[in-house]
Amino acid sequence: MAAISLLNPKAEVARAAAALAVNISAAKGIQDVMRTNLGPKGTVKMLVSGAASDSFILIARASTAQDDMTGDGTTSTVLIIGELLKQADIYIADGLHPRLLAEGFDKARAKTLEILEKIKIPIEVNKENLTDIARTSLKTKVHPNLADVLTDICVDAVLAIKQENKPVDLHMVEIMEMQHKTDIDTQLIKGLVLDHGARHPDMPKRVTNAYILTCNVSMEYEKSEVNSGFFYKTAEEREKLVQAEREFIDQRVKKVIELKRKLCNGTNKNFVVLNQKGIDPMSLDMLAKEGIIALRRAKRRNMERLALACGGIALNHLDDIQESQLGFAGLVYEHVLGENKYTFVEECKVPLSVTILIKGPNKHTLTQIKDAVRDGLRAINNAIEDKALIPGAGAFELTAYNELMAFKDTVKGKSRLGVAAYAEALLVIPKVLATNSGFDAQDTLVKLQEESRLNPEPIGLDLTSGEAINPKEAGIFDNYIVKKQIINSCSVIASNLLLVDEIMRAGMSSLKG
Numbered sequence: 001m002a003a004i005s006l007l008n009p010k011a012e013v014a015r016a017a018a019a020l021a022v023n024i025s026a027a028k029g030i031q032d033v034m035r036t037n038l039g040p041k042g043t044v045k046m047l048v049s050g051a052a053s054d055s056f057i058l059i060a061r062a063s064t065a066q067d068d069m070t071g072d073g074t075t076s077t078v079l080i081i082g083e084l085l086k087q088a089d090i091y092i093a094d095g096l097h098p099r100l101l102a103e104g105f106d107k108a109r110a111k112t113l114e115i116l117e118k119i120k121i122p123i124e125v126n127k128e129n130l131t132d133i134a135r136t137s138l139k140t141k142v143h144p145n146l147a148d149v150l151t152d153i154c155v156d157a158v159l160a161i162k163q164e165n166k167p168v169d170l171h172m173v174e175i176m177e178m179q180h181k182t183d184i185d186t187q188l189i190k191g192l193v194l195d196h197g198a199r200h201p202d203m204p205k206r207v208t209n210a211y212i213l214t215c216n217v218s219m220e221y222e223k224s225e226v227n228s229g230f231f232y233k234t235a236e237e238r239e240k241l242v243q244a245e246r247e248f249i250d251q252r253v254k255k256v257i258e259l260k261r262k263l264c265n266g267t268n269k270n271f272v273v274l275n276q277k278g279i280d281p282m283s284l285d286m287l288a289k290e291g292i293i294a295l296r297r298a299k300r301r302n303m304e305r306l307a308l309a310c311g312g313i314a315l316n317h318l319d320d321i322q323e324s325q326l327g328f329a330g331l332v333y334e335h336v337l338g339e340n341k342y343t344f345v346e347e348c349k350v351p352l353s354v355t356i357l358i359k360g361p362n363k364h365t366l367t368q369i370k371d372a373v374r375d376g377l378r379a380i381n382n383a384i385e386d387k388a389l390i391p392g393a394g395a396f397e398l399t400a401y402n403e404l405m406a407f408k409d410t411v412k413g414k415s416r417l418g419v420a421a422y423a424e425a426l427l428v429i430p431k432v433l434a435t436n437s438g439f440d441a442q443d444t445l446v447k448l449q450e451e452s453r454l455n456p457e458p459i460g461l462d463l464t465s466g467e468a469i470n471p472k473e474a475g476i477f478d479n480y481i482v483k484k485q486i487i488n489s490c491s492v493i494a495s496n497l498l499l500v501d502e503i504m505r506a507g508m509s510s511l512k513g
């Protein structure tokens with residue numbers, strides 16, 4: 001193939017035209033697959049795979065890049081690219097050169113970014129605003145009742161870990177799954193959940209007002225050294241060494257017990273030891289007699305999170321332990337689920353790390369909720385970083401359309417057709433939102449455009465009634481950063497797909513040269 005096109009310039013042109021046609025039809029095809037996803041009435045996300053064309057890969061990459069960056073806007077990206085190419089197809093059939101269209105796209109892109117700046121609503125970072133953005137996002141992912149529950153959880157989680165004047169670290173929100181049919185739903189734990197229980201039957205299963213000692217100190221008598229035979233000659237000597245070693249471990253445990261007695265005895269307070277190292281049965285016995293809960297072999301990662309959640313310091317030795325080094329939790333309890341034991345450390349006062357515990361009857365549900373929670377958290381975080389929101393429900397796209405059409409008249413030459421095509425393409429968002437809710441796209445659009453001519457405020461679509469609404473009043477918002485990325489990536493990808501013949505020619509001439 002390549003050899004023939006090198007020799008025959010006509011074949012080269014034919015191939016380029018065919019490539020353009022492939023790109024256009026691929027973009028339309030992907031758009032058709034994705035369109036039913038958009039908005040809260042959209043169906044659950046589908047994973048598209050298996051198509052081989054480069055254009056597909058390009059669009060898919062744009063859409064996953066979008067997802068990696070902000071966790072949102074992938075469906076809109078694909079829809080707008082598809083629509084840009086559909087529009088382009090009409091103009092190209094009329095003889096317009098793709099390059100002029102691409103030029104127009106780029107002018108429109110710059111203008112649309114200006115429109116975005118104008119429409120953006122500066123916000124204070126407070127519960128109400130964060131709830132609006134989280135709810136809008138979550139309702140596009142899970143059914144409305146669950147979305148409401150998850151909205152509160154996500155907002156409370158972020159507000160809990162958010163520190164004044166510092167960027168939010170979403171890693172401090174641990175997402176944990178529990179597969180179980182249960183009446184308790186997904187919940188926010190102001191603290192954390194360890195996936196094991198206490199190791200002694202006499203230890204309390206539930207305590208309140210608990211000091212938390214986190215440490216990485218062996219409370220385990222290490223037989224191996226003593227038993228190795230190097231250290232003793234007689235049985236008596238061995239016995240002594242064993243005793244000395246035992247004594248050494250006991251001293252450690254006694255230190256803990258001493259502190260516990262000092263702080264807790266005669267009060268309503270309790271004591272919990274969470275140790276990264278081992279605790280042997282004798283040590284556990286001693287602790288259990290004192291009513292102390294002790295967990296051994298806690299995961300290292302959890303040790304760090306424990307200190308963040310409960311306060312205190314993870315200690316590497318117990319030589320001089322003091323109250324100030326301990327954390328505190330309002331409630332510590334064991335929870336048994338089937339064969340698994342969990343320990344909940346919660347009601348931490350100022351937790352810098354929290355846990356969202358997702359419950360669901362099966363893996364599929366768990367994954368779906370987990371993805372939704374991640375999206376919700378990212379939407380909240382985006383809003384905090386942007387300190388702004390964009391009115392949703394198609395309001396931004398309708399406003400941008402109006403302004404771009406006015407702008408188009410100021411653009412000289414044929415590239416203005418690219419600007420018009422871009423403006424038209426943005427309307428795919430309100431149109432598909434309408435269709436997915438069972439309304440006629442054209443009727444709805446006419447209605448909304450009439451309303452937006454009368455109303456200075458951005459106008460969006462009420463998906464229940466099919467009428468115009470003010471998204472600001474309805475609390476429907478999108479992230480600024482997400483819209484910005486959609487605007488940028490759509491025009492770049494669409495232009496690349498359009499200019500496939502030029503790219504091919506450039507590639508070809510470099511081959512010839």
Ligand SMILES: Nc1ncnc2c1ncn2[C@@H]1O[C@H](COP(=O)(O)OP(=O)(O)OP(=O)(O)O)[C@@H](O)[C@H]1O
Nearest residue numbers: 037038039040072073074075076140392393394463
């Ligand atoms: N309650 C609502 N009423 C009207 N429009 C809404 C509502 N909630 C969300 N939308 C609109 O739905 C669109 C977002 O839909 P959706 O989240 O399904 O797709 P996306 O963000 O493009 O892609 P992704 O699949 O990555 O989330 C936005 O245009 C948003 O304004």
Ligand SMILES: [Mg+2]
Nearest residue numbers: 072073137140
């Ligand atoms: Mg979305």
